[in-house]
Each structure stands twice: as C-alpha cells, then as structure tokens.
Amino acid sequence: MPDIESLLKENRVFKPSKEFAKAANWSKKQIKEYRSLGAANPERFWAKMARENIDWFTPFKKTLEWKPPFAKWFRGGKLNVSYNCLDRHLEGDNAWRRNKAAIIWEGEPGDTRILTYAELHREVCKFANVLKQQGVKKGDRVALYMPMVPELAVAILACTRIGAPHSVVFGGFSAEALRDRINDAGAKLVVTADGGYRRGAPHALKPAVDEALKGCEGVGSVIVVQRTGEATEMQAGRDLWWHELMEGASAKCAPAKLDAEHPLFILYTSGTTGKPKGILHTTGGYLTHVTTTAKAIFDLKDSDTYWCTADIGWITGHSYVIYGILANGATTLMYEGTPTYPAPDRFWDIIERWGVTIFYTAPTAIRTFVRLGDEYPKQHDLSSLRLLGTVGEPINPEAWMWYHRVIGGRRCPIVDTWWQTETGGIMISPLAAGVETKPGSATLPFPGIHAAVYDDSGASVKPPNGGFLVLEKPWPGMLRGIWGDPQRYKETYWGTYDKKYFAGDGAHRDKDGYFWIMGRIDDVMNISGHRIGTMEVESALVSHRDVAESAVVGRPDEITGTAIVAFVTPKSGIDSGPALTQELRAHVTKQIGAIAKPAEIRFTDALPKTRSGKIMRRLLRDIASGKEAIGDTTTLEDYSVLAKLRESDDG
Numbered sequence: 001m002p003d004i005e006s007l008l009k010e011n012r013v014f015k016p017s018k019e020f021a022k023a024a025n026w027s028k029k030q031i032k033e034y035r036s037l038g039a040a041n042p043e044r045f046w047a048k049m050a051r052e053n054i055d056w057f058t059p060f061k062k063t064l065e066w067k068p069p070f071a072k073w074f075r076g077g078k079l080n081v082s083y084n085c086l087d088r089h090l091e092g093d094n095a096w097r098r099n100k101a102a103i104i105w106e107g108e109p110g111d112t113r114i115l116t117y118a119e120l121h122r123e124v125c126k127f128a129n130v131l132k133q134q135g136v137k138k139g140d141r142v143a144l145y146m147p148m149v150p151e152l153a154v155a156i157l158a159c160t161r162i163g164a165p166h167s168v169v170f171g172g173f174s175a176e177a178l179r180d181r182i183n184d185a186g187a188k189l190v191v192t193a194d195g196g197y198r199r200g201a202p203h204a205l206k207p208a209v210d211e212a213l214k215g216c217e218g219v220g221s222v223i224v225v226q227r228t229g230e231a232t233e234m235q236a237g238r239d240l241w242w243h244e245l246m247e248g249a250s251a252k253c254a255p256a257k258l259d260a261e262h263p264l265f266i267l268y269t270s271g272t273t274g275k276p277k278g279i280l281h282t283t284g285g286y287l288t289h290v291t292t293t294a295k296a297i298f299d300l301k302d303s304d305t306y307w308c309t310a311d312i313g314w315i316t317g318h319s320y321v322i323y324g325i326l327a328n329g330a331t332t333l334m335y336e337g338t339p340t341y342p343a344p345d346r347f348w349d350i351i352e353r354w355g356v357t358i359f360y361t362a363p364t365a366i367r368t369f370v371r372l373g374d375e376y377p378k379q380h381d382l383s384s385l386r387l388l389g390t391v392g393e394p395i396n397p398e399a400w401m402w403y404h405r406v407i408g409g410r411r412c413p414i415v416d417t418w419w420q421t422e423t424g425g426i427m428i429s430p431l432a433a434g435v436e437t438k439p440g441s442a443t444l445p446f447p448g449i450h451a452a453v454y455d456d457s458g459a460s461v462k463p464p465n466g467g468f469l470v471l472e473k474p475w476p477g478m479l480r481g482i483w484g485d486p487q488r489y490k491e492t493y494w495g496t497y498d499k500k501y502f503a504g505d506g507a508h509r510d511k512d513g514y515f516w517i518m519g520r521i522d523d524v525m526n527i528s529g530h531r532i533g534t535m536e537v538e539s540a541l542v543s544h545r546d547v548a549e550s551a552v553v554g555r556p557d558e559i560t561g562t563a564i565v566a567f568v569t570p571k572s573g574i575d576s577g578p579a580l581t582q583e584l585r586a587h588v589t590k591q592i593g594a595i596a597k598p599a600e601i602r603f604t605d606a607l608p609k610t611r612s613g614k615i616m617r618r619l620l621r622d623i624a625s626g627k628e629a630i631g632d633t634t635t636l637e638d639y640s641v642l643a644k645l646r647e648s649d650d651g
C-alpha cells in the first residue's frame with residue numbers, strides 16, 4: 001500500500017498529447033466549460049448530459065429531488081436501458097451500426113463469437129419474451145450466476161427491457177453465498193450455465209445452484225445455458241435449457257417505458273458486517289452517469305475496439321463492459337477465462353489479434369504481468385492501443401510506469417479511475433485531452449462531481465495531509481439504497497458527516513488539487529480489487545466446529561494489494577496443525593468463495609483485546625505485516641500478552 005510519504009516523492013508529470021487532444025470526444029475547451037458548469041451548477045451539467053447522451057420516451061421534468069440521503073434524479077422522465085444500448089443503434093442516422101460488432105467474445109479454449117448490434121438486439125428481445133413466459137413481470141428480481149459468456153450480456157439486457165431488476169452474482173462465489181443473495185433479493189428466477197472454462201478445464205456452476213436452491217423457497221425456475229456440454233443434472237419442472245426456450249421465442253418485444261427511478265439492478269458488495277449489502281441502482285441516473293463517463297474518459301469512438309477485463313459479476317463489468325459501452329454504440333470485447341492460459345501472453349495475444357484500442361484492467365493484473373516479465377508483451381504488436389485504464393485499487397507508481405512504457409509504448413494516456421459499486425460510475429479520473437497525469441494519482445473529480453478530503457470533525461484537510469474521502473453533493477449514478485435496509489444505508493454512508501457521502505477510503509490531495517487514494521479505512525479489505533469484509537471471513541471461520549474465535553486483517557501484498565491473514569483461537573483440545581489450516585481455508589471457500597480464502601492462518605490462545613473487549617485490529621495488522629516482531633508464526637501464540645504490554649506502554 002502506498003503511504004503519503006512515498007507518494008509525495010512522486011513528481012513525474014505526463015502531459016496529454018496534442019494529437020490525442022485534437023481528436024478527443026471532449027476537447028480541452030469543452031472540458032474547461034463542463035468543469036465550471038459542473039462546479040457552479042452540477043444539476044444543470046447532468047441535465048445537459050442526460051439530454052445529449054440518453055434517449056428518453058418522455059423527457060424529465062425535474063433534474064433532482066434531494067431529501068438527504070434520498071435522491072431522485074430526472075423525475076417524470078421515461079426511458080429504457082436496452083433501448084439506449086441497442087434499438088437506437090439500429091435506427092435513423094445510426095442504422096449503419098446494425099451490422100457492427102456489439103460484442104466480440106472469446107472463450108478460454110479459443111472459440112469466438114461476434115454478436116452484431118442487430119443480432120444482440122434479436123437475442124435480447126427473444127430472451128425478454130422467454131422471461132415473460134416464465135412469469136417474470138416488471139419489478140420481479142432475476143438472479144444471474146454465470147460465466148463470462150455472451151448469454152450473460154443478453155440476460156442482463158433482457159431484464160432491463162421488461163423492467164425486471166437483475167442481481168448478478170459473481171460465478172466465483174460459493175453456493176452458500178449465492179443462496180444468501182438470492183434470498184435477500186427475493187429472486188424469482190435464476191439464470192445459470194452448466195459451467196465455464198477456467199485454467200484449461202470446464203468448471204461446473206450448476207451444482208452450486210442446485211445446492212443453493214435447497215434453501216430458496218421463492219425460485220420457480222432455473223434457465224441453464226449450455227456452455228461446456230458436461231453432464232448436468234436437470235430437475236424436472238424447475239430447470240430448463242436456454243437453447244430450447246430460445247428456439248420458439250419471438251424476436252419482437254417492445255421495450256418497457258420505465259420511470260427514471262425504476263430499479264435497474266441490485267449488486268451485492270461487502271461491508272463491515274458479516275452480511276453483504278445489496279446496492280440498488282436505478283434507471284435514468286445510472287445510465288446517464290455511465291454513458292457520459294464512458295464517452296468522455298475512454299473517449300469511445302465508432303472505430304474503437306474496447307476491452308475491459310473485469311468480470312460482469314462486479315460493478316466494473318456492469319458499468320464498463322456492458323451498459324456504458326453499448327449505450328455509446330461501441331464494440332466491447334468479452335473474454336471468458338484466465339489471463340495466463342494457455343500461456344502468460346494471452347492478454348497481449350487478444351489485444352494483437354482483435355486490434356484492441358482501449359484497454360481497462362486492474363492493478364493486480366498489471367503487477368502480475370510485471371512479475372511474469374516483459375518478454376510476453378514484447379512477443380506481440382500492441383500498436384493498436386491508444387488509451388489505457390486502471391480501476392479497483394490504488395496503483396503503485398512503479399506499476400503505472402511499467403504499464404505506460406511496456407503496454408502503452410509511452411504513447412497511450414492512462415486513466416486511473418476511482419469509483420465504487422455504490423457510485424455506479426467513475427468519479428475521479430483523468431480526461432485524456434485535458435488533464436496531466438501523475439503516476440499513482442486518480443487526478444481530478446469528473447465534472448459535476450464534488451469530492452473532498454475531510455478530517456474527523458468534518459473540516460476539509462489542507463494538502464498534503466490525509467483524511468477521509470467524501471462526496472459533497474449527490475450525483476446521478478449514486479446508489480439509491482441498500483436493498484431492504486434503509487437504516488443501514490443511512491448509517492453506512494451518511495452517518496459520519498451531515499448530508500455528505502462517506503466513501504470509506506482514505507485520500508490526500510496535493511498542491512495541484514490532485515487526489516491520491518490511499519485505500520480502505522474501514523474493515524473492508526481490497527483483495528486483487530475485490531472487496532471482502534473482515535467480518536464476513538470471521539463469520540465463516542467461526543461457523544467451523546473447531547473454531548472458538550477469530551479476527552481477520554489484511555496485510556500488504558506485492559501482487560494482490562492486500563492478502564488475508566486470519567488469527568484463529570481453536571476450541572480447547574483441538575489440534576492446531578497444518579491439517580486444520582487446510583480445512584479452515586477450504587471451509588471459507590465453501591462459505592464465501594475462493595477469493596476470500598485466507599493467505600495465512602495463525603493460531604493463537606487468545607486474541608488481543610482492549611479492556612472494553614474490542615479486538616485490537618491495528619496490533620494484529622502490525623503483527624500480520626511484520627511490523628510488530630513476534631516469534632514463530634505457526635505455533636500457538638498468546639497475543640493478548642503483547643496487547644497488555646502495549647496498553648501499559650500507552651499508559
């Protein structure tokens with residue numbers, strides 16, 4: 001993790017190239033104009049974007065209704081997301097896009113599929129009719145638990161066509177995690193696949209759905225995409241094959257005219273308790289935010305082949321694999337599998353073969369490639385690239401420089417984009433035509449976004465001091481709530497500062513007003529760009545019969561940013577050997593998924609606690625990261641002794 005000290009020493013500056021600026025969607029002049037409009041009157045700025053970038057069936061009457069912390073954007077407006085992502089590219093001046101690639105898909109084994117805008121539209125209409133046939137109505141929730149296959153994009157867009165909010169659950173989550181999410185959202189139908197390909201082999205998904213549904217009363221049917229062709233158990237009366245249902249479906253389906261605030265999707269993300277939060281996004285504001293930012297930040301043009309490597313199971317995949325990209329009529333590339341299969345050059349091979357022009361990935365991936373060595377990108381012609389992006393974690397300046405030099409050939413601007421599941425779209429980012437970049441900084445807020453750094457008392461801190469990242473005004477892509485839990489919504493995001501959004505990240509600004517994001521300051525870890533709550537892992541661990549108590553912390557990791565370290569007190573008489581370590585790691589995988597598996601488990605007789613009984617997490621973090629020296633790591637330790645020494649030291 002970067003600290004302020006080391007970031008302050010970073011003084012390299014990269015100016016936008018004149019050539020890039022001249023051709024950019026947003027010129028230098030426009031950026032300036034939008035910045036001052038967005039600063040003086042954010043509502044006016046966003047209303048302008050909503051009118052310019054989105055097609056409305058009925059124009060909105062009121063830009064914003066703000067009853068903190070509840071916002072309603074574009075009241076009175078009616079629209080449809082799938083219409084904006086598809087139909088409008090088939091009509092009038094845009095009709096030439098009918099046979100343009102909307103999705104270029106590549107499977108891990110090397111099979112490929114291209115869906116043109118007209119084809120994608122047809123598939124989406126057909127699947128929307130399938131959903132209707134299965135009894136899905138406007139407002140009903142649909143859970144999607146799928147690999148990265150084109151059918152996932154089709155299913156998502158079909159849900160938006162009929163106004164059924166989707167809840168995509170990342171395919172790496174376990175059956176238990178899937179069950180909780182299906183139940184919390186009250187989903188009526190699940191779409192899944194027999195499996196997908198990972199690391200050269202088929203990886204089954206359907207068995208996890210079967211397992212999850214043992215505890216879900218509300219699900220009436222399961223639609224299964226045949227991807228791997230492996231033998232798959234189908235339950236009569238409940239499970240149906242995608243291809244069979246699609247065969248008879250009509251390709252005519254009018255898009256529902258939905259209210260701007262109609263729920264678009266729920267996406268679960270980790271919080272500071274054991275229970276994940278169902279982040280709710282709605283239609284008009286979200287679409288305006290992601291469409292505008294994609295156009296301005298990625299500079300999307302009709303000639304681009306854009307590739308974002310995120311899985312659609314995360315917000316990045318929602319906003320910038322699907323919605324923001326298709327709404328702009330661009331070509332989006334989807335890749336099913338592992339970055340290093342069959343060889344460490346897979347990504348660079350994809351970029352060369354398809355002529356990718358815009359590439360958006362995560363710092364963890366970049367650091368992995370740095371370690372693998374320059375020879376792999378060097379085997380490929382990457383000259384098609386013209387813009388690079390990163391997201392998900394702070395990027396260390398060394399990784400930024402490598403990305404700039406080896407992948408971008410020193411010619412591509414890099415947009416380091418800060419945002420969250422909750423913000424819906426990008427909030428802080430360079431704009432390639434008008435913002436100088438500094439390695440490791442997400443630079444400046446997007447026009448219309450009011451970001452600041454506060455101290456404990458709610459005062460703005462002076463540069464270069466650090467503090468808490470805050471958003472001072474509502475924005476169109478903001479979450480509208482936590483599904484079924486308005487109280488938690490208020491407390492988590494709006495309870496720290498009055499009427500201001502608390503992001504949960506630490507940040508500081510430099511003398512130029514640039515933002516440097518320091519990472520999470522709450523009990524949420526960022527593992528390879530994926531959010532995992534310490535409490536979630538702790539609840540998983542204590543649900544094991546041999547565990548009495550546990551505390552989970554993150555420690556810095558060269559590749560994944562943060563690695564999970566679990567301190568575990570076994571029940572008395574339990575042997576804390578390597579067998580238990582293995583069993584507990586498997587147990588967490590079963591409860592949550594492999595992304596939450598601790599990198600290290602340390603057994604302890606007692607956890608260090610304050611007199612009031614609070615676990616001393618900072619001490620554990622110091623121990624985990626080696627800052628606080630303490631003997632052997634595998635034997636049982638009593639850290640409470642250390643805690644007592646600390647407490648008397650602290651007076």
Ligand code: WTA
Nearest residue numbers: 391392393394416417418419420421517520
């Ligand atoms: C972190 C992903 C530094 C941050 C879009 C945030 C970043 C969390 C950046 C949200 C960035 C995201 N620089 N940190 N450019 N982008 N983060 O909800 O801690 O999966 O709060 O959304 O990722 O993760 P989420």
